Amino acid sequence: MAPLDSLARPLKALRVSVTDRCNFRCPYCMPRESFGDGFSFLERKEILSFEEILRLVRIFAGLGVDKVRLTGGEPLLRKGLPHLVEELVRIPGLRDLALTTNGSLLRTLAEPLKRAGLGRLTVSLDSLDPVRFQQNSDSTVPLAQVLDGLEAAREAGFRGTKLNCVLRRGVNDADILPLAGFARDHGLTLRFIEFMDVGTWNGWRLDSVVPAAEVAEVISRRWPLERFRKDSPDCVAQHWRYLDGAGELGLIASVTEPFCSGCDRARLSADGSLYTCLFAPDGMNLKTFMRSGASDEDLAALVAARWKRRDDRYSELRSEATAGLPRPEMFRIGG
Numbered sequence: 001m002a003p004l005d006s007l008a009r010p011l012k013a014l015r016v017s018v019t020d021r022c023n024f025r026c027p028y029c030m031p032r033e034s035f036g037d038g039f040s041f042l043e044r045k046e047i048l049s050f051e052e053i054l055r056l057v058r059i060f061a062g063l064g065v066d067k068v069r070l071t072g073g074e075p076l077l078r079k080g081l082p083h084l085v086e087e088l089v090r091i092p093g094l095r096d097l098a099l100t101t102n103g104s105l106l107r108t109l110a111e112p113l114k115r116a117g118l119g120r121l122t123v124s125l126d127s128l129d130p131v132r133f134q135q136n137s138d139s140t141v142p143l144a145q146v147l148d149g150l151e152a153a154r155e156a157g158f159r160g161t162k163l164n165c166v167l168r169r170g171v172n173d174a175d176i177l178p179l180a181g182f183a184r185d186h187g188l189t190l191r192f193i194e195f196m197d198v199g200t201w202n203g204w205r206l207d208s209v210v211p212a213a214e215v216a217e218v219i220s221r222r223w224p225l226e227r228f229r230k231d232s233p234d235c236v237a238q239h240w241r242y243l244d245g246a247g248e249l250g251l252i253a254s255v256t257e258p259f260c261s262g263c264d265r266a267r268l269s270a271d272g273s274l275y276t277c278l279f280a281p282d283g284m285n286l287k288t289f290m291r292s293g294a295s296d297e298d299l300a301a302l303v304a305a306r307w308k309r310r311d312d313r314y315s316e317l318r319s320e321a322t323a324g325l326p327r328p329e330m331f332r333i334g335g
Contacts, residue, residue: 002064002264005276005310011303012264013067014060016053017334018081020270022074024102025138026126028166028195028202029330032138048272048287050084054091056268056286059300061093063307065266069098071334073270076105082116089117098122100164100334104141106149110156121153122162128178136172150186162250163190167210176210180219184246191237191250197318198278199329212253216240225249236263258315266307267333274303275333277312283328 002010020042025032048056057068068088075081088097098120099113106123113121125146126136133143153161163183167173176192183190192215197204216238219225224243236259237250253259267275272287284306289299 003304003307005307007261007311007313009262009310010264011060011064011266011307013069013266014057014065015069015071015265015267015334016057017071017073017268017270017332018053018075018078018084019047019073020331021077022072022102022331023077023104023139023141024074026124026136026166027138028168028204029199031202035331042271046271048268048270050080050087052272052287052290053084053268054087055290055296056272056299057088057094058091059296059303060266061091062296063300063304064093066093067096067098068094069100069334071100073331073334074102074104075099076101076109081109082112085113085116085118089119096120100124102137102141103146103149103153104139107145107152110149110152110158114156114158118158120160120162121158122164123150123153124164124166125179126165127172127175128182129175132172132175150188154186161188163188164193165190166193166195167215168195169208169210171208173210176215176218177222180223180249183249184223184242187247189248189250191252193252194255196254196278196315202330206255209255211256212238212251213256215251216249219249254315255318258313258318260313260316263312266303269328269333273333274306275328276307276310277314278330278333279314280312280328283333 002012004010022030025035085097088094096119099118100122103123103125127133130143165175165179179190192212194212195204195209216225225240226243227238227240229239237252240249240251269275269283273283273285275283284302286299286302289302
């Protein structure tokens with residue numbers, strides 16, 4: 001049975017960062033002025049090996065985790081990723097294995113990942129305007145390459161692919177309707193995410209947030225929506241559907257309508273640290289214990305004990321008092 005934290009939240013989901021590296025420099029995650037060409041990423045020996053990831057995921061599955069999402073950085077930069085997927089899907093108890101990517105390498109990797117057993121894909125896409133896309137990604141990757149990656153995912157047999165868009169006022173809020181129309185036309189589920197104060201260097205300000213309620217209003221004026229509920233209490237997104245039957249829309253209102261009370265997620269960083277919140281100031285380094293000879297039973301006890309002490313609810317407490325608290329960078333723990 002999954003351990004419960006101090007607020008009676010079970011441990012059911014795990015996000016695993018397989019690398020801290022990325023070929024984009026999105027300002028809300030890895031702004032180039034702080035993480036440019038001279039930035040030192042983790043050395044290979046500091047990153048969990050596939051064998052270590054598999055061992056830890058088995059331990060988490062033994063504690064009740066049944067959903068795993070692979071993240072980064074950009075996870076498709078990790079060499080041999082389809083092999084890791086192939087091994088992960090064999091772990092008893094896991095019912096859902098997903099991956100979040102910027103989509104730039106999907107033309108090459110979508111088919112091998114599908115063949116290995118990956119269940120679902122989420123692709124980050126912040127604009128359909130080539131200029132704004134370039135500004136948002138701050139990379140040499142053109143928008144067309146990501147759109148081609150989405151097509152490669154469709155060809156490989158991925159169904160129900162999600163698009164994630166982080167909205168920022170005055171930056172890409174003009175993309176709300178174009179992205180909604182694109183998702184409707186291509187049978188994709190789009191999720192708009194409120195800009196969050198993750199990390200230290202992304203220049204977050206409250207007036208940069210586009211509230212989910214405003215997004216719903218903008219879209220509903222063009223394509224009428226209705227909100228509905230899904231059974232799972234741990235779902236982070238508000239669920240909306242188009243009245244004309246053209247699919248669903250997700251709104252993640254982590255700033256204006258926090259959902260801490262239903263959060264069942266743990267995060268494993270690329271260097272093996274366990275974080276119990278996206279905003280947790282530090283993590284427990286499981287890699288150190290593992291490489292020092294800890295048994296599976298020892299590691300399971302460490303994880304369970306840490307989860308039981310968990311009282312994180314940063315988004316519900318967000319205020320001037322929390323503004324100066326240290327927070328990990330999003331690319332370190334996979335968002």
